[in-house]
Amino acid sequence: xxxxxxISERILGLCWERNIxxxxxxxxxGMNQSTLDNIMRENTKIPKVRTIHRLAQxxxxxxxxxxxxxxxxxxxxxxx
Numbered sequence: 001x002x003x004x005x006x007i008s009e010r011i012l013g014l015c016w017e018r019n020i021x022x023x024x025x026x027x028x029x030g031m032n033q034s035t036l037d038n039i040m041r042e043n044t045k046i047p048k049v050r051t052i053h054r055l056a057q058x059x060x061x062x063x064x065x066x067x068x069x070x071x072x073x074x075x076x077x078x079x080x
Contacts, residue, residue: 004042006071007052011040014059014066029058 015025026036031054038044039051049063056066067073 001071002042002045004039004045004047007047008040008042010066010069010072011036011055014061018059025055025058027058029054031055031058 011022011025015022020028022036022040023033026033029036031051035044035051036055039047052066053063056063059066
């Protein structure tokens with residue numbers, strides 16, 4: 001699994017847990033829908049920390065909480 005896939009799946013899972021859409025998350029995070037769409041479609045291979053931080057805030061969590069899940073902690077991140 002690539003880094004972009006891991007991040008995309010994490011975002012989907014967190015939205016599902018909170019019963020919100022990707023569009024709603026973009027609004028809550030104060031970002032353009034197109035920015036989040038690019039992450040979700042894996043067009044953005046490695047999102048900037050600032051972008052992930054904004055998503056985490058939109059989800060009501062810290063950056064640490066966002067990145068604290070098994071798939072990312074166990075991944076070998078050697079893709080582009």
